[in-house]
Amino acid sequence: MRDEFIYASISADDSNLQRLLPDTRNYTLRNYAISAVRNADLDINQFIHPQHRCLVDWFRSKYRTDIDGVIYKLFDPLDVKPALGTIVVLEPTDDYADYRYRLYGSRVVDTYGADLTGRTGGDLNTESTRNVRPQYQASARNNITVYTEHDRERTRELDKITRWDRWSRLILPLVNEENRVKRLIVSMVATEIPFNSA
Known part of the structure:
Protein backbone atom coordinates (compact mmCIF):
# COMPACT_ATOMS: atom_id res chain seq x y z
CA MET A 1 0.00 0.00 0.00
CA ARG A 2 1.34 3.42 -0.97
CA ASP A 3 1.44 6.05 1.71
CA GLU A 4 1.92 9.02 -0.58
CA PHE A 5 0.15 10.55 -3.56
CA ILE A 6 2.02 11.03 -6.79
CA TYR A 7 -0.44 13.37 -8.52
CA ALA A 8 -1.27 15.60 -5.55
CA SER A 9 0.50 16.94 -2.51
CA ILE A 10 -2.23 16.67 0.07
CA SER A 11 -0.93 16.11 3.55
CA ALA A 12 -2.43 13.33 5.62
CA ASP A 13 -1.13 14.94 8.83
CA ASP A 14 -4.48 16.14 10.20
CA SER A 15 -5.62 13.15 12.26
CA ASN A 16 -9.07 14.68 12.86
CA LEU A 17 -9.71 14.73 9.11
CA GLN A 18 -8.16 11.32 8.52
CA ARG A 19 -10.53 9.75 11.08
CA LEU A 20 -13.45 10.82 8.87
CA LEU A 21 -12.16 8.82 5.90
CA PRO A 22 -12.65 5.13 5.07
CA ASP A 23 -9.90 2.71 5.99
CA THR A 24 -8.14 1.77 2.77
CA ARG A 25 -7.67 -1.81 3.98
CA ASN A 26 -11.43 -2.41 3.75
CA TYR A 27 -11.62 -2.04 -0.03
CA THR A 28 -10.35 -3.94 -3.04
CA LEU A 29 -8.84 -0.99 -4.87
CA ARG A 30 -5.19 -1.58 -5.78
CA ASN A 31 -2.75 0.93 -4.22
CA TYR A 32 -5.66 2.84 -2.70
CA ALA A 33 -4.69 6.06 -0.93
CA VAL A 70 -19.78 26.87 -2.56
CA ILE A 71 -23.52 27.08 -3.27
CA TYR A 72 -24.44 24.13 -5.47
CA LYS A 73 -26.68 26.23 -7.72
CA LEU A 74 -23.64 28.23 -8.83
CA PHE A 75 -22.10 25.25 -10.61
CA ASP A 76 -22.16 25.69 -14.37
CA PRO A 77 -20.16 23.08 -16.32
CA LEU A 78 -19.26 25.77 -18.86
CA ASP A 79 -17.23 27.52 -16.14
CA VAL A 80 -14.86 24.55 -15.95
CA LYS A 81 -14.45 23.57 -19.61
CA PRO A 82 -10.92 22.14 -19.23
CA ALA A 83 -12.26 19.59 -16.74
CA LEU A 84 -15.58 18.76 -18.42
CA GLY A 85 -14.94 15.25 -19.74
CA THR A 86 -13.63 14.10 -16.36
CA ILE A 87 -16.51 15.44 -14.27
CA VAL A 88 -19.17 13.39 -12.57
CA VAL A 89 -21.89 15.29 -10.67
CA LEU A 90 -23.52 13.35 -7.85
CA GLU A 91 -26.69 14.19 -5.97
CA PRO A 92 -26.57 12.54 -2.53
CA THR A 93 -29.69 11.25 -0.82
CA ASP A 94 -30.83 13.11 2.30
CA ASP A 95 -29.06 10.63 4.60
CA TYR A 96 -25.98 10.42 2.31
CA ALA A 97 -26.35 6.64 2.10
CA ASP A 98 -26.59 6.72 -1.70
CA TYR A 99 -26.30 9.10 -4.63
CA ARG A 100 -27.64 9.67 -8.13
CA TYR A 101 -25.39 10.41 -11.11
CA ARG A 102 -26.64 13.71 -12.54
CA LEU A 103 -23.80 14.11 -15.03
CA TYR A 104 -21.27 11.56 -16.22
CA GLY A 105 -18.33 12.99 -18.19
CA SER A 106 -17.48 11.76 -21.67
CA ARG A 107 -13.94 10.67 -20.78
CA VAL A 108 -15.28 8.67 -17.86
CA VAL A 109 -17.89 7.10 -20.17
CA ASP A 110 -15.14 6.20 -22.64
CA THR A 111 -13.16 4.46 -19.92
CA TYR A 112 -16.00 2.60 -18.21
CA GLY A 113 -17.96 1.94 -21.39
CA ALA A 114 -21.32 3.18 -20.06
CA ASP A 115 -23.07 6.46 -19.29
CA LEU A 116 -24.49 6.22 -15.77
CA THR A 117 -26.40 9.52 -15.85
CA GLY A 118 -29.68 9.08 -13.96
CA ARG A 119 -28.59 5.84 -12.25
CA THR A 120 -27.85 5.47 -8.54
CA GLY A 121 -24.96 3.79 -6.81
CA GLY A 122 -27.47 1.44 -5.17
CA ASP A 123 -28.95 0.49 -8.56
CA LEU A 124 -25.54 -0.56 -9.77
CA ASN A 125 -24.13 -2.11 -6.58
CA THR A 126 -20.95 -3.14 -8.36
CA GLU A 127 -17.55 -3.68 -6.78
CA SER A 128 -16.54 -0.29 -8.16
CA THR A 129 -19.50 1.57 -6.63
CA ARG A 130 -19.02 -0.22 -3.31
CA ASN A 131 -15.38 0.90 -3.30
CA VAL A 132 -16.08 4.58 -4.02
CA ARG A 133 -19.30 5.05 -2.03
CA PRO A 134 -17.41 5.57 1.30
CA GLN A 135 -15.27 8.29 -0.35
CA TYR A 136 -18.37 10.16 -1.48
CA GLN A 137 -20.07 9.67 1.89
CA ALA A 138 -17.05 11.06 3.77
CA SER A 139 -17.05 14.19 1.63
CA ALA A 140 -20.83 14.74 1.80
CA ARG A 141 -21.34 13.94 5.49
CA ASN A 142 -18.46 16.15 6.63
CA ASN A 143 -18.41 18.89 3.97
CA ILE A 144 -14.74 18.27 3.20
CA THR A 145 -12.72 17.94 0.02
CA VAL A 146 -11.50 14.39 -0.53
CA TYR A 147 -8.72 13.24 -2.83
CA THR A 148 -8.02 9.61 -3.70
CA GLU A 149 -5.71 7.61 -5.91
CA HIS A 150 -5.88 3.97 -6.87
CA ASP A 151 -4.77 1.76 -9.71
CA ARG A 152 -7.13 0.03 -12.11
CA GLU A 153 -6.31 -2.47 -14.80
CA ARG A 154 -6.72 -1.09 -18.29
CA THR A 155 -9.04 -3.57 -19.97
CA ARG A 156 -9.52 -2.08 -23.42
CA GLU A 157 -6.06 -2.81 -24.84
CA LEU A 158 -5.81 -4.66 -28.15
CA ASP A 159 -2.43 -6.20 -27.39
CA LYS A 160 -3.73 -7.93 -24.23
CA ILE A 161 -0.65 -6.91 -22.26
CA THR A 162 -1.58 -6.10 -18.68
CA ARG A 163 -1.48 -2.34 -18.21
CA TRP A 164 -2.63 -0.16 -15.36
CA ASP A 165 -4.01 3.33 -15.01
CA ARG A 166 -3.60 5.45 -11.92
CA TRP A 167 -6.97 7.03 -11.16
CA SER A 168 -6.86 10.39 -9.40
CA ARG A 169 -10.22 11.45 -7.99
CA LEU A 170 -10.94 14.92 -6.59
CA ILE A 171 -14.26 15.19 -4.71
CA LEU A 172 -15.60 18.69 -4.03
CA PRO A 173 -18.74 19.17 -1.91
CA LEU A 174 -21.26 21.87 -2.87
CA VAL A 175 -23.74 23.11 -0.30
CA ASN A 176 -27.02 24.97 0.10
CA GLU A 177 -27.48 28.12 2.20
CA GLU A 178 -27.85 25.98 5.34
CA ASN A 179 -24.40 24.46 4.77
CA ARG A 180 -25.86 21.07 3.83
CA VAL A 181 -24.09 19.22 1.01
CA LYS A 182 -26.42 18.91 -1.99
CA ARG A 183 -24.00 17.94 -4.77
CA LEU A 184 -20.57 16.42 -5.16
CA ILE A 185 -18.40 17.46 -8.09
CA VAL A 186 -15.99 14.65 -8.85
CA SER A 187 -13.15 14.84 -11.35
CA MET A 188 -11.69 11.46 -12.30
CA VAL A 189 -8.43 11.53 -14.24
CA ALA A 190 -6.77 8.35 -15.49
CA THR A 191 -3.05 8.36 -16.19
CA GLU A 192 -1.39 5.36 -17.81
CA ILE A 193 1.31 3.94 -15.58
CA PRO A 194 4.46 3.37 -17.62
CA PHE A 195 4.86 -0.29 -18.55
CA ASN A 196 6.77 -2.36 -15.95
CA SER A 197 6.63 0.38 -13.33
CA ALA A 198 3.51 -0.75 -11.46
Whole structure:
Protein backbone atom coordinates (compact mmCIF):
# COMPACT_ATOMS: atom_id res chain seq x y z
CA MET A 1 0.00 0.00 0.00
CA ARG A 2 1.34 3.42 -0.97
CA ASP A 3 1.44 6.05 1.71
CA GLU A 4 1.92 9.02 -0.58
CA PHE A 5 0.15 10.55 -3.56
CA ILE A 6 2.02 11.03 -6.79
CA TYR A 7 -0.44 13.37 -8.52
CA ALA A 8 -1.27 15.60 -5.55
CA SER A 9 0.50 16.94 -2.51
CA ILE A 10 -2.23 16.67 0.07
CA SER A 11 -0.93 16.11 3.55
CA ALA A 12 -2.43 13.33 5.62
CA ASP A 13 -1.13 14.94 8.83
CA ASP A 14 -4.48 16.14 10.20
CA SER A 15 -5.62 13.15 12.26
CA ASN A 16 -9.07 14.68 12.86
CA LEU A 17 -9.71 14.73 9.11
CA GLN A 18 -8.16 11.32 8.52
CA ARG A 19 -10.53 9.75 11.08
CA LEU A 20 -13.45 10.82 8.87
CA LEU A 21 -12.16 8.82 5.90
CA PRO A 22 -12.65 5.13 5.07
CA ASP A 23 -9.90 2.71 5.99
CA THR A 24 -8.14 1.77 2.77
CA ARG A 25 -7.67 -1.81 3.98
CA ASN A 26 -11.43 -2.41 3.75
CA TYR A 27 -11.62 -2.04 -0.03
CA THR A 28 -10.35 -3.94 -3.04
CA LEU A 29 -8.84 -0.99 -4.87
CA ARG A 30 -5.19 -1.58 -5.78
CA ASN A 31 -2.75 0.93 -4.22
CA TYR A 32 -5.66 2.84 -2.70
CA ALA A 33 -4.69 6.06 -0.93
CA ILE A 34 -7.03 8.72 0.41
CA SER A 35 -6.72 12.06 2.14
CA ALA A 36 -8.85 15.08 2.91
CA VAL A 37 -8.44 18.81 3.15
CA ARG A 38 -10.70 21.41 4.68
CA ASN A 39 -12.51 23.39 2.00
CA ALA A 40 -11.00 26.64 3.29
CA ASP A 41 -7.47 25.20 2.92
CA LEU A 42 -7.87 23.97 -0.66
CA ASP A 43 -4.99 25.20 -2.81
CA ILE A 44 -4.50 24.91 -6.58
CA ASN A 45 -0.79 24.19 -5.98
CA GLN A 46 -1.63 20.87 -4.30
CA PHE A 47 -2.59 19.35 -7.66
CA ILE A 48 -0.78 18.39 -10.85
CA HIS A 49 -3.63 17.49 -13.20
CA PRO A 50 -4.96 20.55 -15.08
CA GLN A 51 -8.54 19.29 -14.66
CA HIS A 52 -8.18 19.31 -10.87
CA ARG A 53 -6.43 22.68 -10.89
CA CYS A 54 -9.27 24.13 -12.98
CA LEU A 55 -11.91 22.87 -10.53
CA VAL A 56 -10.00 24.06 -7.48
CA ASP A 57 -9.56 27.49 -9.07
CA TRP A 58 -13.31 27.66 -9.74
CA PHE A 59 -14.13 26.44 -6.22
CA ARG A 60 -11.85 29.04 -4.61
CA SER A 61 -13.43 31.82 -6.72
CA LYS A 62 -16.94 30.91 -5.47
CA TYR A 63 -16.04 29.90 -1.90
CA ARG A 64 -17.88 31.57 0.98
CA THR A 65 -16.44 31.43 4.49
CA ASP A 66 -19.84 31.85 6.16
CA ILE A 67 -21.02 28.50 4.81
CA ASP A 68 -17.58 26.90 4.39
CA GLY A 69 -18.33 26.05 0.81
CA VAL A 70 -19.78 26.87 -2.56
CA ILE A 71 -23.52 27.08 -3.27
CA TYR A 72 -24.44 24.13 -5.47
CA LYS A 73 -26.68 26.23 -7.72
CA LEU A 74 -23.64 28.23 -8.83
CA PHE A 75 -22.10 25.25 -10.61
CA ASP A 76 -22.16 25.69 -14.37
CA PRO A 77 -20.16 23.08 -16.32
CA LEU A 78 -19.26 25.77 -18.86
CA ASP A 79 -17.23 27.52 -16.14
CA VAL A 80 -14.86 24.55 -15.95
CA LYS A 81 -14.45 23.57 -19.61
CA PRO A 82 -10.92 22.14 -19.23
CA ALA A 83 -12.26 19.59 -16.74
CA LEU A 84 -15.58 18.76 -18.42
CA GLY A 85 -14.94 15.25 -19.74
CA THR A 86 -13.63 14.10 -16.36
CA ILE A 87 -16.51 15.44 -14.27
CA VAL A 88 -19.17 13.39 -12.57
CA VAL A 89 -21.89 15.29 -10.67
CA LEU A 90 -23.52 13.35 -7.85
CA GLU A 91 -26.69 14.19 -5.97
CA PRO A 92 -26.57 12.54 -2.53
CA THR A 93 -29.69 11.25 -0.82
CA ASP A 94 -30.83 13.11 2.30
CA ASP A 95 -29.06 10.63 4.60
CA TYR A 96 -25.98 10.42 2.31
CA ALA A 97 -26.35 6.64 2.10
CA ASP A 98 -26.59 6.72 -1.70
CA TYR A 99 -26.30 9.10 -4.63
CA ARG A 100 -27.64 9.67 -8.13
CA TYR A 101 -25.39 10.41 -11.11
CA ARG A 102 -26.64 13.71 -12.54
CA LEU A 103 -23.80 14.11 -15.03
CA TYR A 104 -21.27 11.56 -16.22
CA GLY A 105 -18.33 12.99 -18.19
CA SER A 106 -17.48 11.76 -21.67
CA ARG A 107 -13.94 10.67 -20.78
CA VAL A 108 -15.28 8.67 -17.86
CA VAL A 109 -17.89 7.10 -20.17
CA ASP A 110 -15.14 6.20 -22.64
CA THR A 111 -13.16 4.46 -19.92
CA TYR A 112 -16.00 2.60 -18.21
CA GLY A 113 -17.96 1.94 -21.39
CA ALA A 114 -21.32 3.18 -20.06
CA ASP A 115 -23.07 6.46 -19.29
CA LEU A 116 -24.49 6.22 -15.77
CA THR A 117 -26.40 9.52 -15.85
CA GLY A 118 -29.68 9.08 -13.96
CA ARG A 119 -28.59 5.84 -12.25
CA THR A 120 -27.85 5.47 -8.54
CA GLY A 121 -24.96 3.79 -6.81
CA GLY A 122 -27.47 1.44 -5.17
CA ASP A 123 -28.95 0.49 -8.56
CA LEU A 124 -25.54 -0.56 -9.77
CA ASN A 125 -24.13 -2.11 -6.58
CA THR A 126 -20.95 -3.14 -8.36
CA GLU A 127 -17.55 -3.68 -6.78
CA SER A 128 -16.54 -0.29 -8.16
CA THR A 129 -19.50 1.57 -6.63
CA ARG A 130 -19.02 -0.22 -3.31
CA ASN A 131 -15.38 0.90 -3.30
CA VAL A 132 -16.08 4.58 -4.02
CA ARG A 133 -19.30 5.05 -2.03
CA PRO A 134 -17.41 5.57 1.30
CA GLN A 135 -15.27 8.29 -0.35
CA TYR A 136 -18.37 10.16 -1.48
CA GLN A 137 -20.07 9.67 1.89
CA ALA A 138 -17.05 11.06 3.77
CA SER A 139 -17.05 14.19 1.63
CA ALA A 140 -20.83 14.74 1.80
CA ARG A 141 -21.34 13.94 5.49
CA ASN A 142 -18.46 16.15 6.63
CA ASN A 143 -18.41 18.89 3.97
CA ILE A 144 -14.74 18.27 3.20
CA THR A 145 -12.72 17.94 0.02
CA VAL A 146 -11.50 14.39 -0.53
CA TYR A 147 -8.72 13.24 -2.83
CA THR A 148 -8.02 9.61 -3.70
CA GLU A 149 -5.71 7.61 -5.91
CA HIS A 150 -5.88 3.97 -6.87
CA ASP A 151 -4.77 1.76 -9.71
CA ARG A 152 -7.13 0.03 -12.11
CA GLU A 153 -6.31 -2.47 -14.80
CA ARG A 154 -6.72 -1.09 -18.29
CA THR A 155 -9.04 -3.57 -19.97
CA ARG A 156 -9.52 -2.08 -23.42
CA GLU A 157 -6.06 -2.81 -24.84
CA LEU A 158 -5.81 -4.66 -28.15
CA ASP A 159 -2.43 -6.20 -27.39
CA LYS A 160 -3.73 -7.93 -24.23
CA ILE A 161 -0.65 -6.91 -22.26
CA THR A 162 -1.58 -6.10 -18.68
CA ARG A 163 -1.48 -2.34 -18.21
CA TRP A 164 -2.63 -0.16 -15.36
CA ASP A 165 -4.01 3.33 -15.01
CA ARG A 166 -3.60 5.45 -11.92
CA TRP A 167 -6.97 7.03 -11.16
CA SER A 168 -6.86 10.39 -9.40
CA ARG A 169 -10.22 11.45 -7.99
CA LEU A 170 -10.94 14.92 -6.59
CA ILE A 171 -14.26 15.19 -4.71
CA LEU A 172 -15.60 18.69 -4.03
CA PRO A 173 -18.74 19.17 -1.91
CA LEU A 174 -21.26 21.87 -2.87
CA VAL A 175 -23.74 23.11 -0.30
CA ASN A 176 -27.02 24.97 0.10
CA GLU A 177 -27.48 28.12 2.20
CA GLU A 178 -27.85 25.98 5.34
CA ASN A 179 -24.40 24.46 4.77
CA ARG A 180 -25.86 21.07 3.83
CA VAL A 181 -24.09 19.22 1.01
CA LYS A 182 -26.42 18.91 -1.99
CA ARG A 183 -24.00 17.94 -4.77
CA LEU A 184 -20.57 16.42 -5.16
CA ILE A 185 -18.40 17.46 -8.09
CA VAL A 186 -15.99 14.65 -8.85
CA SER A 187 -13.15 14.84 -11.35
CA MET A 188 -11.69 11.46 -12.30
CA VAL A 189 -8.43 11.53 -14.24
CA ALA A 190 -6.77 8.35 -15.49
CA THR A 191 -3.05 8.36 -16.19
CA GLU A 192 -1.39 5.36 -17.81
CA ILE A 193 1.31 3.94 -15.58
CA PRO A 194 4.46 3.37 -17.62
CA PHE A 195 4.86 -0.29 -18.55
CA ASN A 196 6.77 -2.36 -15.95
CA SER A 197 6.63 0.38 -13.33
CA ALA A 198 3.51 -0.75 -11.46
